[in-house]
Structures are given as structure tokens and as C-alpha cells.
Amino acid sequence: MSDTAISISDLGYFYRPDVWVLRHCEARVARGGVFAILGPNGRGKTTLLHLLIGASKPREGSLAVRGRIAFVPQLFEASFDYTALDMALMGRARKIGLFSQPSRADVEATLSALDRFGMADFAERPFGELSGGQRQLVIFARALVAEADILVLDEPTSALDLENQALVLERIAALAREDGLTVVMTTHQPHHALAVADDALLMRGEGDYLAGKARDILTEESLRSLYRAPLKRLAFEHEGVEVETIAPILTPTRRANIRSQTATKAEGAA
Numbered sequence: 444m445s446d447t448a449i450s451i452s453d454l455g456y457f458y459r460p461d462v463w464v465l466r467h468c469e470a471r472v473a474r475g476g477v478f479a480i481l482g483p484n485g486r487g488k489t490t491l492l493h494l495l496i497g498a499s500k501p502r503e504g505s506l507a508v509r510g511r512i513a514f515v516p517q518l519f520e521a522s523f524d525y526t527a528l529d530m531a532l533m534g535r536a537r538k539i540g541l542f543s544q545p546s547r548a549d550v551e552a553t554l555s556a557l558d559r560f561g562m563a564d565f566a567e568r569p570f571g572e573l574s575g576g577q578r579q580l581v582i583f584a585r586a587l588v589a590e591a592d593i594l595v596l597d598e599p600t601s602a603l604d605l606e607n608q609a610l611v612l613e614r615i616a617a618l619a620r621e622d623g624l625t626v627v628m629t630t631h632q633p634h635h636a637l638a639v640a641d642d643a644l645l646m647r648g649e650g651d652y653l654a655g656k657a658r659d660i661l662t663e664e665s666l667r668s669l670y671r672a673p674l675k676r677l678a679f680e681h682e683g684v685e686v687e688t689i690a691p692i693l694t695p696t697r698r699a700n701i702r703s704q705t706a707t708k709a710e711g712a713a
């Protein structure tokens with residue numbers, strides 16, 4: 444079997460004719476790895492995910508996806524009052540069939556998936572009564588029981604507190620390293636990408652992409668120019684483990700500068 448899960452070749456997309464959101468995008472997602480997509484707001488990350496899952500068709504270039512995808516969107520609303528367990532069990536729909544009841548094995552596999560995301564105790568709670576972050580964790584479990592080859596996650600940590608961010612990042616790494624799944628995720632947190640991603644794609648603007656090993660391309664220089672904000676890549680030892688992270692530099696002076704620039708712009712516009 445090929446070691447490439449997704450090949451992206453000269454990919455282009457627009458919503459309105461000739462207003463390209465994405466153009467000449469090239470990347471390769473390795474099978475069994477974590478691939479992080481980063482870029483400022485509006486650079487086309489979600490658009491690229493929609494192309495990967497087949498919700499939109501390329502206007503230009505091509506994509507080859509080898510394997511079945513499960514998609515976890517950023518926000519998930521349910522229209523009916525299913526329990527968390529019902530919601531996660533829907534991931535088994537392909538296995539169970541439309542009019543059949545889930546087997547004991549289906550329920551056990553789903554409870555175990557809920558447990559992996561710290562949600563076993565919430566199995567009987569109405570999904571609609573869970574917090575946004577708790578719903579997100581249930582939807583991860585649903586994607587897991589779908590037994591897909593590729594998980595596509597849109598900002599998987601954005602609704603989560605620090606403890607659950609760490610849990611989900613640890614699970615993402617384990618899904619790739621232990622279960623052999625391929626994970627594609629968008630993120631606004633370069634330190635999350637550095638912590639779990641093997642490879643990354645920096646979406647710098649239409650026609651301007653940088654793809655490569657996460658450790659090699661998530662540099663201070665590339666991220667400073669990507670986000671136009673200072674940050675520092677740090678390496679240190681914590682509890683006997685070498686840790687590498689990326690910290691944004693938000694000093695009071697910088698915040699004051701941003702505020703005064705915003706005020707000057709507003710005065711200029713008035």
C-alpha cells in the first residue's frame with residue numbers, strides 16, 4: 444500500500460469566479476502521520492478541508508485521497524435530543540445498517556471510544572445539554588468508531604480548556620502512532636502543531652504555501668512572517684523530558700502599540 448494518504452497537486456479553488464481562495468497548492472500527507480495546516484484567518488484552511496472530504500470539487504489541479512475519511516467539524520449542533528452514546532454510535536452507521544439495532548460489540552466499542560476521550564461518564568446525558576467542548580469530545584469518539592483511515596479535524600482544540608487540549612493532542616498523537624490512522628488537522632496554535640505534527644502546511648496566501656517537516660518549517664522566522672507577530676521557539680527539560688514549544692510574545696508594550704495603531708487607523712477612517 445502506498446505510504447501517501449493524500450496527494451495535493453496544483454490545487455485551486457474559488458467561491459466566486461476568478462476570486463481564488465486557494466491556488467497552486469502542493470502537499471503530500473503521509474499515511475499514519477499527523478499533518479497540521481496553519482495560516483491566518485481567511486487563508487483557506489477550512490476550504491482545503493472541504494476539498495479533502497469531498498464537500499467541494501477542485502476548480503483546478505487535483506487531489507488523490509487513499510482511504511476513508513471521517514470529518515470532525517469545529518462546531519457540531521444536534522437537532523434531536525440524542526444521548527452522547529447515541530451520537531457517538533452514529534459513527535457505526537455504516538457497520539450497523541440503516542434499520543438494524545447496534546450490537547453489544549458496537550455499544551462496547553463506542554463506550555470505549557467515549558472513555559478514550561474522557562466522556563464515558565457522560566454516555567447517558569443528552570448531547571444537547573453538553574458544553575461545546577464536551578460535544579467536541581463526543582464527536583471525536585464518533586469519528587473513532589467509524590473506523591476510518593483518515594481523520595480530518597477542523598481546529599480540534601479550539602473549544603477546549605487546557606486539560607482537554609492536552610488530552611485531545613495526546614489522543615491525536617496516539618491515533619496516528621498506535622492505531623496507524625492518518626490525521627489532518629487545522630490549528631491556530633503553532634505549539635500544538637509542533638507538539639503532535641510530523642508534517643505541516645503553512646498557508647501564507649494565494650499561491651504561497653510552505654509544506655515540510657513540522658520541526659523544520661515551524662521556525663520563529665516563518666511563523667513571525669506568517670502571523671506578523673513575534674513569538675519564540677523554546678526548548679527545555681520538564682520532568683526529565685525534552686520539551687519544544689512556541690510561545691507568542693504578548694507584552695503590555697506590544698498590546699499598547701496594537702491599541703494605538705488601531706486608534707490611529709480609526710481616527711484616519713473617521
Ligand SMILES: Nc1ncnc2c1ncn2[C@@H]1O[C@H](COP(=O)(O)OP(=O)(O)OP(=O)(O)O)[C@@H](O)[C@H]1O
Nearest residue numbers: 458459464482483484485486487488489490491631
Ligand atoms: N461560502 C463561501 N462563499 C464565499 N466566500 C467564502 C465562503 N467560505 C469562505 N469564503 C472565503 O474564502 C476565504 C477562505 O475562507 P476559509 O474559511 O477557508 O479560511 P480559513 O483559513 O479557514 O479561516 P479561519 O482561520 O478564519 O477559519 C475567505 O476569504 C472567506 O471569506
